[in-house]
Amino acid sequence: MPLLSHHRLVFLVMAGHFLSAFTVLGAPLFLPRFLPMLHPALPHWAIGMLFCLPTIMTALAAPFWGWVSDHYGRKRSLQRAHLGLALGFALAGSTSYLGVFILGLAVQGFFGGAMAASNAYLTTHINRSYIQAILAGTQLSARLAMVMAPASIGCLLDLGLGTRLYLWLGLLPLIAFLSTFFLPADPIIGDHHASLSSTTQPPTTVKHWAALLMLQAVVSAAPVLTFPYFMPYCATLGIGSGTETGLLYALPHIVCLIGLPWLRHSTYRFLLPLGLLTLGGACLGHVILALYPLYPPWQLIILLSVFRLIMGLGLVMALTGLNVCLSRMIIPSRAGRAFSRFDAAGKWAGATAGISSGIFVQSQGILSPFSAATILSLMAIPLTMSLKNLGKTPS
Structure with missing residues (x-):
C-alpha cells in the first residue's frame, strides 16, 4: 500500500473520528424517547443514569486502553475504538429487551474513546510541532458532530425507526473502522520519534x-x-x-x-x-x-x-x-x-x-x-x- 501524505493521513483519521463522534454524541440526546419503547415504566432517574453510562464506562476503561495503545500499537487501539462503538450500537439496535440495550450502551462506552485513540495515533506519525493543531482538529470534529448530529438524528427518528436507529447509526463507526485499513502501520516508537522531535521537551512533573x-x-x-x-x-x-x-x-x-x-x-x-x-x-x-x-x-x-x-x-x-x-x-x-x-x-x-x-x-x-x-x-x-x-x- 502506498504511503499517505501527512495531509491525507490526518484527513482520514479526522473523518473517522467525526463519524464516530457523530454517532456517540447524537444518539444519547434521544434516550428519553428510546427507553420508554423498551420499558414504559422506567423512572426518570434511571434515564439520567443510562445517559451517563457510556461516558462513565469510557472514563473507567481509558487508563487500560492507554496502556494497551502504548504497548500493542496505536493503530490497533484506533481500530478497537471504532469497532467497539459499532458493536455497541449494533447490540443496542438489534434488541427489544432493556437489559441487552443497557449492555450495548456499556459496550460502546467501554470500547470507545475514539478521540484519545485518534490523537495518540496521529502523534506517532506527525512532527511534534503539529500536535497542538491535531488536538484542535479532533476537538473541532467533535464540535461539528455535536452541532450536526442532533438535528440529523432527529429527522431519522421521525421516520419511525425506534431503537433500530441504533443499528443504522452503528454503520458510521463501522465505516470509520474500515477506513483504518488504509492507514500506515505504527512506526518503531523510539527511532521514529528521535527524528520527529524537532524540539526539546521541557521537564514535566x-x-x-x-x-x-x-x-x-x-x-x-x-x-x-x-x-x-x-x-x-x-x-x-x-x-x-x-x-x-x-x-x-x-x-x-x-x-x-x-x-x-x-x-x-x-x-x-x-x-x-x-x-x-x-x-x-x-x-x-x-x-x-x-x-x-x-x-x-x-x-x-x-x-x-x-x-x-x-x-x-x-x-x-x-x-x-x-x-x-x-x-x-x-x-x-x-x-x-x-x-x-x-x-x-x-x-x-x-x-x-x-x-x-x-x-x-x-x-x-x-x-x-x-x-x-x-x-x-x-x-x-x-x-x-x-x-x-x-x-x-x-x-
Whole structure:
C-alpha cells in the first residue's frame, strides 16, 4: 500500500473520528424517547443514569486502553475504538429487551474513546510541532458532530425507526473502522520519534499533570453544568420558541467551530486563564440576566445571544490553552496513556457535572448550574499558574 501524505493521513483519521463522534454524541440526546419503547415504566432517574453510562464506562476503561495503545500499537487501539462503538450500537439496535440495550450502551462506552485513540495515533506519525493543531482538529470534529448530529438524528427518528436507529447509526463507526485499513502501520516508537522531535521537551512533573487534568475537568464540567437545563432557563426569560432556544444553545458550539481552527497554532500561555475568566463571566451574565429581566423579550434574546457568544469565546481560549500545555507535555512513547488520562478527566467531569446539575436544580433552582459554573471557572484560574512555563515554545 502506498504511503499517505501527512495531509491525507490526518484527513482520514479526522473523518473517522467525526463519524464516530457523530454517532456517540447524537444518539444519547434521544434516550428519553428510546427507553420508554423498551420499558414504559422506567423512572426518570434511571434515564439520567443510562445517559451517563457510556461516558462513565469510557472514563473507567481509558487508563487500560492507554496502556494497551502504548504497548500493542496505536493503530490497533484506533481500530478497537471504532469497532467497539459499532458493536455497541449494533447490540443496542438489534434488541427489544432493556437489559441487552443497557449492555450495548456499556459496550460502546467501554470500547470507545475514539478521540484519545485518534490523537495518540496521529502523534506517532506527525512532527511534534503539529500536535497542538491535531488536538484542535479532533476537538473541532467533535464540535461539528455535536452541532450536526442532533438535528440529523432527529429527522431519522421521525421516520419511525425506534431503537433500530441504533443499528443504522452503528454503520458510521463501522465505516470509520474500515477506513483504518488504509492507514500506515505504527512506526518503531523510539527511532521514529528521535527524528520527529524537532524540539526539546521541557521537564514535566506529577504536579504539572495533576494541574492539567484538574483544569481539563473544569473546562469540561463548567459548560456541561449549564447544558441540561438551558431550555427551562430560557423559559424563565420568556423565550419559549424551540427554534430560538435551539439557536441560542448552539451559539457557543458555533463559535468553537470558527475559533478553534483560527487559534490552532497559538502559543500564548495566557489563553487558558483568560478563557476561564471569560467563561466564568459569561455564566455570571446568564445569572444576572435572569435575576434582573428588565428588558422586553426581544432585547433579552439579543443580550443572551451576546453572553452565549462570550461563552463560546471563553471555551475557545480555554481549550486552546489546554492544547498548548498538553502538546508541550506529551512524550511520544507514552502518548496513549497521556491522551487517555486527559480524555478520562474530561469524561469524569462531564458525567459528574451532568448528574450534579440535576441535584443543583432540584435543591437550589434553575439558576444554580450557571452559578456553579461561574464559581468553578473563576476558582480554577490560580491553578493555571502551575503551568505557566509550559505555555512557551521550548527552545
